[in-house]
Amino acid sequence: MVASLTSRQRFLALHLLAREEFETVAALSAGFRVSPRTIRYDLKLLEGWFGEWGLELERRPRRGVILRGGRSERERAEIHLDTPEPRIVPLTKEERIRSITLFLLVQSDGLTVDQLARELDISRGTVLRDLDVVQKQLVVHGVVVERIPGRGLYTRSSEFHWRQAAAVLLTDMRQDGEYRSLPLQSGSDPFSGWPTEAMMREFEETLSRWGSPLVQALSGSALQVLAVYLALMVVRLKAGKWIEKAKKEPDDVKPLPEYAEALRLSHHLEERFCIDVPESETVHLTLRLLGAQRFQVLRTEIGENDPSVGRVVDGIIRVVSDMLQMPLERDKELQEGLSVHLKPALIRLRFGFFIKNPLLKEVRSRYPRIYAASQKAAFWVERVTGHSVPPSEIGYIAMHIGAAVWRFTATKPTVRRVLLVCASGVGTAKLLESHLRRELSGVVWTGVSTAAKAKEEAERHQVDFVISTLPLDDSFPDLPVHFISPVPTWEEIQILREKLLFVRRPERVPPISRLMALIDEHAHIRNRKGLEKRLTEWMGNHFSMPSPEVSSFSTGRMDCDPMLDQLLKSEHLCLQQSCSDWKEAVNTGARPLLERGMIERSYVEQIVRNMIEHGAYMVIAPGIALLHARPEDGVNAVCMSLLTLDEGVSFGHEANDPVDVVITFATLDNNMHLTALSQLMELLSDEQRLERLREAKTSPEAQRVIQPFLP
Template sequence: MSQLVQTDGYVRLRDLTEKLQISRRTVYYDLEKINYWLTQNQLDPVQYVRTVGFYVTDKTKRALPAMLSEVDKGQYYFSAKERRAWLGICLLSATQPLFLQDLMDKIGVSRGTTNTELNVVKQELRSAQLIVQFNNKQGYTVVGNELDKRKMLLQYWSRILSMEWKAADSAQKVSVLCRLMERSDFLQITVEQATKIYEQIESCEQQLGIQFTDEMIDHFALSLVIICNRLRHDCCVKVDEDKKAVLRNAAEYEAARAIGEALSDMFAIRLTDDECCYLTINLLGAKRNDVNDEGNSSIEIHHLRRIIRLMVSDFEKQAYVFFQNRTAIEEQMLIHIKPAYYRIKYGLEIENPLTETIKQTYPEIFKITRKVAAHLESYTGRKASEHEIAYLAIYFGGWMKEQGSKPIQRKRALVVCGNGISTSRILQSQLESLFSAVDVVAAISLREYETHSYEVDFVVSTTPLPKRGLPVFVVSPILSDSEKEKLLSQVNALFSEQNKSNHSVKTILDIIKRHAQILDEKSLQEELTQYFQGGPQLIKEIRKPMLAELLTEEMIQLKSEVSDWREAIRLAAAPLLQQQFIEQSYIEAMIESVQEMGPYIVIAPKIAIPHARPEQGVKRLGMSMLRLERGVSFAEDGSRDVNVLIVLAAVDNETHLRALAQLSSMLSEGENLETILGATTTEPIVELIQRYSQSE
């Protein structure tokens, strides 16, 4: 229902099935139940217009928020995700014996379903080093470290609140937080107390001279509520003495103490020095929209800058891309890396709602990011979670997409995103690729939108916004094909001066005026325009060929030896030149690159992948291979012998990534390299390439 309420206009059946990951049958079944409830409460049911989609009337939209807050818990059916979150919260927060019947009553399902969901939750908790135990007297109890318990409580509460907060503005979030806490018997807080918590976070920003992302402010407010609840039940954290000594020197420590004093007064609790240090860790790990320049000369910042340089360099090498403005990229990346470093170092994992989407939509970028993150993991001494890798992948993906040409500045758009800079960057780059005549002037937070004005033609947001007279299009942070189609159609309908339907709409309006009274002519014209809008241009993701499509038999050469590495590159690239994949200038650019930068193209013993920039002579995407019986040295001291050269001719920063990932998998196996080195014909090499070129 929230998908329909948050959308101005119509929602297609296809959009609902893709967005919610459910079948058409489930959509119709759920809408039948929704319409029954709406009718019982004297509200207009969900409407449907053939070929356009579903919509909710303004009367129903206005009445729903107040009515939903009064819905009896027994009338509401939790989704599987909600059921598991509530079970996790119950298990981790229990202060008295908790049995299966209590859990059944909480989520309102049968014994069998409760047991099924409970087993899933047990596995989730086990992954966080927490064990669910049961005995006949005490019921269910969770055994483990307090830090791990708080981490999982934060994840479960975030799943519950994110659904409610998504449709709420800044003021409404306070009421939502209080209402859900009351429903859960977790920590009873008043609207006044919740407001003071948010005010304390704002004071913290001012004290530190920083700005948290919108998403992180909510995340941190929730963390403070969880801390207060745990302390009320004498569940305290312990921080190692050596860590406390370091944390006390951080500026965030004084801010944490100020927050602690405010919480102590509000909830009659006492925050120990360990708890203040725990708050300090949370502040250090909080996602920010900027970096405080103060203290950037510290040893830690110096090391982080070095790590960023290594990560960006490795990403360029492994993805075979060239970022044109390295300095700007590395400075912006520090905004993300600094808090990520503290989260990884101290085990404060935050759940990234886009992790699965990133893995499915940009699998190659995710895999490469996983590899280059090894530099950060080595420095922290801990492995980064998939959620952290996904945040980094968003960052790299955004910069990769931004390498294209600038759009023609005809219309001005604003991006509003509560998930931080990395997420807004990839959304911004998608919009710039989608609309050649639109200039995205800025990507800002929800709070910035609420407090500042911008001269733009329309707004694209990941969250519903208060109405300001500007067209607002609400989308996902990563656009699916159908969302691209819909957005393209909506913007074209809004701004196309030669829209073929304009004349038809005006004619119909004139006819209606002669026979009926129009209550809202502007809205009627907008809906008719949308209805008569022609079919949108189909947007497709860039096709990424498999390895076998590029490295074909005619692109593979077997030779005994060459005079030097320059001849090796020229010979390896010869098939691409002959087939007009590249120009001669590309071969010279590859040689010059090695002369200037050294043997960086030698990616592993005996293997090199020469390449240069696409604009230096690439006509179309291609690969070629040269296998030498006697290795050729790529270093002045005679080292770096190479027997296998794979020349890559990339046309952009994305199209080659699938083939490159398959090549990387193939060459990572030692026995495969031996097969290539020992081949007397191209046949075994071609068979090997075919084996690693399966669709994922």
Template sequence: MIDYRMSYLINRPDKVGYTIQEINEITGLSPETVIDQLGKLNEQLQQFSYEPISWEKDRIYFSKQVADKWLELHFGKLETEIVYSEYERQALLYLLTFIAEEDLSVYHYQEFLQVSKNTILADIKKLRKQLTKQKISLDYSRKSGFYLSGCEEDIRIQAHQMIAKVVSSVSGKWGLKKGLIKYSKTVEADVRSYFFEAIKASELVIVPSRIEETIYFMAYVLRRAKTCSFRLDTQAKDTLKELNAFNGSQLFLAEFPEILEPENEQFYFTLIFMTITQGEIRDTALEFLLECASQIIHEMERLAAIEFKAYRKLLLDLFYHLVPAFFRIKYRFSLANVLTEEIKEQYVELFALTKIALHPLEMLIGQAIPDEEVGYFTILFGGEIGNQRELNRVIRYKALVLCPSGISSSLIMQSELKELFPTIDFSLTTTVDQLESISESEYDVIFSSVPLNTLKKIYLVNPIMSQLEKNNLIRCVQEDLLIPGIVVPSIDEIIEILLPYIELKKGVTKEKMYRILNRKMIKKLKAKEDEKPMLSELLTIDMIQLTDKKLNWEEAIAYAAQPLKTHGKITEDYIEAMIQKVKDYGAFIHIGKGIALPHARPEDGVKQLGMSLLKVEEPVFLLDDPKHEIAIFICLAAIDNEMHLKALASLTKILSNKENLEKLLAANDQETIIQLLKEGESL
């Protein structure tokens, strides 16, 4: 693409010559970059048979076509090649109305989207139906044309959701730029330039993956803010005013004096800044979120029965992510996370535990946490759990991991790669700019989620890989780098090996064989990976006890753990360690609703993975504290941080279901408990 800063040239009179130095001053691009951009621009002009750039006496002249056909030159595509999807048409129709400064008619929509009148009328009907659910209406009057009615906050949030979705496609981005160019040829460039200046001056750190949608959203809101204003309540204003981002918002909006109510918009743009800004530990106004991050970590440790060794590092990583997430959720800014379904599928147990561990954030905000946000926290915890594996390895190669999708995706990608290739030393980088600042002598290969122009060996991978993708990547890396291990042949290779020795039945083709083998391999690989036992597989009848004895809390833990000791899964030392942990750290094993989960570290005396359950008739008070009344003790003997997660995820489902929990607490025999556990697994 042609650099967006070159658009500053199309806002000037044509047939006026410029020197390289003048273009440098107008665009802010270096002389070398200007020359490179002029070359690219000329190539596009010639490709589309437009009048090329001319040089006369060291001055450069641009034809009127450079301005008229700017979008085609910028994207390297003719407008006739742009086809909007139905959703994109309706989103752009909404956004055109969102920033309209003129009376809009069906004809205006037709002309912009280059479709028939009937298509526009059908889109308007469908859009109105969707907007009704958001309490927004697309109204029409002869005097004013089409306009949006409803709460201004709802109208803006709807615009943000639409921009976040359409910005990911070429046609969507084309439409967004076209909508802005209609009013100003340089507004996008201005927003980008002043935004980065404000970010730098305020010393804010932004999440790279959210920049594009935010730039366009701010540009569209700036247009709307010329005629419509948005007001926050006093309490929200007081909170926002204390943030470093408020200063950034003021600096940014000072460049756009034409908005209707600049003082009110300063608060709204502070919100926008905060939705993509990583937490800053020096920002004292955010201390409440640092405390929330600490509570979430402790909740995860309690629920998953694990201990994060690098606690401070995890606390900071979680805080960095929690800050923008808090503002997104509280003020309903959508998060377009295309990985959500994959995360829920591949990290089922961890997702379920994370959702519950986020309770402190839920209480702070006063609303449920969307699955898209839960997904990002899941891979943050997943990456940390993966990083805690102790790997005795000989490092032979150094690799960079590049994933611009944010810190959470980067961590999970790095963690998965470490598991696949224990003989490679991985270093993390989250932006292309960071990569460019690292000497090539410091790494041998790159694993990236985005294409790169580099002389180094590069492997393109998804942040979360399917089983088949992992298998193919292992094979490629082993072949290229000669890493010891068994190379699994590809499906193509298997078929090519078999074909000379088999006779295909009528109607069976090579392609059909490939599809069948592909499905079989994915099924086998999933079955192989999914070795984590279920709750009912661990809590068998010989691991469940009921008693009417009156026990103190130490006796109850020891009693509950006896089946594990009897079956050789733990030693006596482990029982003592579980009791000592409660003495050292308090009633942390109380996971709520009368359930306690005693556990210690694997190295404290675990021989095999196991769980045992004790139901007491006489309630037991942990640490003799009536606030921690326990009816059921479930002892966990974990061999690592992961094998027991499926069982614990099922347990949390049971505890979260009021009816099942009541049945469990009322059960008076082992068979009933086992049946309830099995039912809980299918929730």
């Protein structure tokens, strides 16, 4: 019976044996740092155990508990409890979740919550809470946990999905140094029948020496995952478990170099471990190689059902550029990086392979807008390919996009003063101006003019760029003039955006011809060409850079960049609200900003339209929605609100629903909200703080949670 006691129950029994006075449940709860409910559960179990030794656990209302019995019985029970010494078991939440996952995968005949509680030395309530997390994690890999009343916990999955879940678990535990290092209360070895550490090290060494450019091109993490998978493949085949050929597997893999390598690896396994590798396993190993991360791509994509990688890359960049208002299409490094990543990624999406992203949490918290833009692009990929894109893959896309954004901001593009010249009527001109203002937010618009008054207006407003819907004569010899159609296409807008942001022109600098004319009035010029050249060089050195206060893509913090506490004031917090659906949540979250005139109703309506048109891309993490639209959609001031729901609602996101934390923010440009948003996302990535924020019922409670994340 003693082997079934947990470490805590042993120490509680020893404590009661040493006491000769009543002790309340509350005092025991405080001393052992567990809930009163856990103490009552332990006492009920110990009551039977003490009875086996001739001792009685007496309970009295308002006085507590006391152990009754003779000295000899006490001594025998104490000696029995002292040996063997209790083991140390995993106590952190992450260790508990990994341990529960491990037990579920290895126990084919099922196990009970009580068994898990004893093995891990935790309460039933903690086991049940952790089980909810484990179930969500395993279902991502296609493993379903079933709770059968009276029988216990069972897992249901195909061999393919079982191996995928096991490979992710073992890879994580090896990287953290936990593999085969989980001493449990019963002394059992849950890894019995699993690959040994020596076996996996052998595979890593074999792969590192494998004479194949294809294998050598794999990333370091991909080689580690492949070693774990090969080791699992061996032990499962020895146990008579193999992967059947799936209906969606391609029939055209045999001509590929990946199939040749998979065949070589299969022959190696057969000779080294005396096993038979079925053809279906070799094909599956081929797909693993096709979907592995690598530093360079040595093949073209396979299968006629997938769109070309180039089309997907172009589509992702287009969606992200449109949302971030940056012309990333001209970034060749982004195109190449996404192509290298997406060729194997499309294979993973097609065949359901999971890849872990260790930086996903950091990417979400530090770059929420970039992640949201990448998620919007991922929804487009899902519609095109028909395959779901998991958060880990979205995180990798966001990392490529983030690098491109930093390259773009490092160029310090100039915000230009632009005049629009339009030959059509007032209605058409205003429609075009409104469209351009929306698409080109980093531009100072001086107004709309007719062709006849264009030169006069350009001089009066000191413009340095002209956009015209009709060809102009030589009225602007010193200004760039760009022709555009009255109803411009997306491609025209992109070309115009590039010219505005990358063609370097001095800001508000008089043209050379005007300076020369002025000099002519007061002096005799002996070398006109030489003076023009010298003036051009001098002006280029002194007037080429934009002033920091007008650059809408500055990377540093500006004076008008408010902190989190300046935006999330008490009147902007809506806590423990009830909403029937996502539309009501959008409106409830925006209400404090609307009531104070910080945003217009059109801003909220645009958020709803974006959700309907593009999907739930603003739901950036489990339970968290980051709602926003563009500055042109009705923003009067930089602002932010926070809404928490007493019960989450569905936004239509497969992985992150239900949502119970809704952040609504609005900004006048691309920078003025970044500090506050970064601080908020850092808070939301802290699980304990996030839970406290979800439970907060008053504004002071919520602000106390927020305060530690301010500098």
